[in-house]
Amino acid sequence: MAALEAAPVQLGTTEAQLDNDQGEARIGSNFDERGPDSSAISSFDHISPWALDIGGSLIKLVYFSREDNCSENDAMKRIAKKEGEVSNCSKNYRVLDGKLYFAKFETSKINECLDFIQSKQLHRSGCRFQEAPVNNNTIVKATGGGAYKFADLFKEKLGVSLDKEDEMDCLVAGANFLLKAVPHEAFTYMDGQKEFVQINPNDLFPYLLVNIGSGVSMIKVDGDGKYERVSGTCVGGGTFWGLGRLLTNCKSFDELLELSHRGNNRVIDMLVGDIFGGMDYAKIGLSATAIASSFGKAISENKELEDYRPEDVGRSLLRLISNNIGQIAYLNALLFGFKRIFFGGFFIRGHEDAMDTISVAVQFWSKGEAKAMFLSHEGFLGALGAFKSFEKHGLGNLMAHHLVEHSSMALPHVELNTLC
Numbered sequence: 469m470a471a472l473e474a475a476p477v478q479l480g481t482t483e484a485q486l487d488n489d490q491g492e493a494r495i496g497s498n499f500d501e502r503g504p505d506s507s508a509i510s511s512f513d514h515i516s517p518w519a520l521d522i523g524g525s526l527i528k529l530v531y532f533s534r535e536d537n538c539s540e541n542d543a544m545k546r547i548a549k550k551e552g553e554v555s556n557c558s559k560n561y562r563v564l565d566g567k568l569y570f571a572k573f574e575t576s577k578i579n580e581c582l583d584f585i586q587s588k589q590l591h592r593s594g595c596r597f598q599e600a601p602v603n604n605n606t607i608v609k610a611t612g613g614g615a616y617k618f619a620d621l622f623k624e625k626l627g628v629s630l631d632k633e634d635e636m637d638c639l640v641a642g643a644n645f646l647l648k649a650v651p652h653e654a655f656t657y658m659d660g661q662k663e664f665v666q667i668n669p670n671d672l673f674p675y676l677l678v679n680i681g682s683g684v685s686m687i688k689v690d691g692d693g694k695y696e697r698v699s700g701t702c703v704g705g706g707t708f709w710g711l712g713r714l715l716t717n718c719k720s721f722d723e724l725l726e727l728s729h730r731g732n733n734r735v736i737d738m739l740v741g742d743i744f745g746g747m748d749y750a751k752i753g754l755s756a757t758a759i760a761s762s763f764g765k766a767i768s769e770n771k772e773l774e775d776y777r778p779e780d781v782g783r784s785l786l787r788l789i790s791n792n793i794g795q796i797a798y799l800n801a802l803l804f805g806f807k808r809i810f811f812g813g814f815f816i817r818g819h820e821d822a823m824d825t826i827s828v829a830v831q832f833w834s835k836g837e838a839k840a841m842f843l844s845h846e847g848f849l850g851a852l853g854a855f856k857s858f859e860k861h862g863l864g865n866l867m868a869h870h871l872v873e874h875s876s877m878a879l880p881h882v883e884l885n886t887l888c
């Protein structure tokens with residue numbers, strides 16, 4: 469069973485140029501100069517950009533698909549509407565509606581990803597860049613360590629060449645794009661309350677981006693393409709899932725999340741009150757309910773792992789990992805005087821306990837000065853960044869202009885679909 473995320477996002481795109489010299493469809497840098505003609509529409513069918521982020525735990529796929537039922541007439545009506553709306557849209561623009569799809573797969577089950585790509589015929593519909601050698605097949609943007617590790621596999625099984633993009637470049641590009649272009653992308657989460665944060669695109673920088681994947685990267689972002697990876701920790705999402713699996717026997721990440729949600733960490737964690745006879749240690753600002761030592765109770769009780777409920781173990785583990793990341797993130801923000809910290813990566817998965825713990829850690833250590841913020845498309849930063857990097861190959865308007873334009877519809881949060 470492959471866990472798949474595939475909530476489509478509506479967006480428009482400009483037509484692709486048919487390069488008759490090569491007798492094949494190509495994306496040309498001057499495609500926005502061309503007027504509408506029906507051959508160009510059909511050529512676009514064969515040019516569906518897609519991009520991959522192949523991480524240590526998960527493969528993220530972002531792909532564009534033209535709306536199948538978009539008739540010539542509909543397309544023309546939409547063009548007319550867009551001409552009124554978009555100031556730099558030339559009269560000759562053809563706008564075809566389509567959707568941006570998101571999907572994810574476990575990296576350890578990469579064959580499910582390959583099957584999915586084949587079932588959607590994506591391997592036949594990637595891009596050819598103008599500078600690519602003529603005998604090259606489909607070329608796809610790919611980031612993450614797996615872009616190196618699995619390049620031969622993609623070539624061998626699908627005939628697809630992975631055009632590698634740097635992982636940090638992509639994370640930052642994806643985050644900047646989402647934060648600038650998508651309303652309701654960023655939100656705070658505390659005590660069960662989710663509040664969207666209005667981001668002024670002209671006042672976004674600097675900020676700290678904390679990407680919690682298998683491991684954690686902390687990136688100081690000063691502008692578009694201007695960043696430095698200032699820290700990281702190997703205690704991340706992979707640690708939660710790996711240790712959690714061993715300690716609870718959960719068979720899936722979702723099961724572990726669900727289980728830990730029902731658990732009580734106080735059964736295993738040693739609290740300040742456990743040490744102070746139920747009292748706060750007020751002088752140093754620690755309440756009786758604060759965790760003094762994660763998993764600390766387990767040392768003093770004559771119990772085996774089996775004597776603890778997996779729910780409680782999962783909850784303690786989630787607290788441990790989230791607290792630790794929240795604290796390291798805050799310390800890095802402090803180092804650079806940043807008040808804004810955005811957390812991404814698939815560890816978060818919109819999971820309220822993780823977000824709540826991270827928020828409390830940031831609030832506690834910063835004495836309320838800094839704020840943890842989360843991203844609605846947290847797990848797809850790298851993949852979106854890789855997708856956006858098609859810009860370098862003359863797909864600038866397709867990626868930036870129209871994604872931004874359509875983002876005013878607010879991208880829906882990706883929902884889990886299950887593909888059997």
Ligand SMILES: Nc1ncnc2c1ncn2[C@@H]1O[C@H](COP(=O)(O)OP(=O)(O)OP(=O)(O)O)[C@@H](O)[C@H]1O
Binds near residue numbers: 706813
């Ligand atoms: N269905 C899932 N299966 C496995 N892990 C999941 C799942 N959903 C969320 N996760 C969590 O997300 C983490 C992976 O996040 P993400 O995809 O952002 O990182 P990655 O790209 O795989 O890792 P890295 O960037 O470190 O190579 C996992 O380690 C786990 O904690």
Ligand SMILES: CC(C)(CO)[C@@H](O)C(=O)NCCC(=O)O
Binds near residue numbers: 523
């Ligand atoms: C190695 C990467 C960048 C791969 O995505 C990630 O897993 C990570 O940031 N790990 C933490 C490594 C460290 O800085 O200790």
